[in-house]
Amino acid sequence: MLLASSFLKSFPLSAEIISPTDLAENVFLKAQEYLESGGEEVWLVFPESKWIIIVTENQGLMFTSGQVVTTQKILIGFSVAIDDLLA
Numbered sequence: 001m002l003l004a005s006s007f008l009k010s011f012p013l014s015a016e017i018i019s020p021t022d023l024a025e026n027v028f029l030k031a032q033e034y035l036e037s038g039g040e041e042v043w044l045v046f047p048e049s050k051w052i053i054i055v056t057e058n059q060g061l062m063f064t065s066g067q068v069v070t071t072q073k074i075l076i077g078f079s080v081a082i083d084d085l086l087a
Helices: 023-034
Strands: 013-017 041-046 051-055 058-065 068-070 080-081
Touching: 013 023, 013 051, 023 051
Parallel strands: 013 041
Antiparallel strands: 041 051, 051 058, 068 080
16 A cells, blocks of 8 residues: 655545445554545545545545535535436
8 A cells, every 4th residue: 555655745635446445543543644644635535325425624425326525625625426427
């Protein structure tokens, strides 16, 4: 697993596709590392359950099937239906 701490600076917006074998603690630690290395918004994408969790420095939001997910800090105005994204 390549961690964000391996980078000098993370991209402003990062997305991680989460597999069923990923450990929850590792997933959230990785998101935290992205934020600590300069990232502003991290999307954790769970394709099997059709969940997307958005993590920023100040909040965590969860979106599920049937909802539209919207960026919070980066690419303001971008949105996509979860069912379309994970079809």
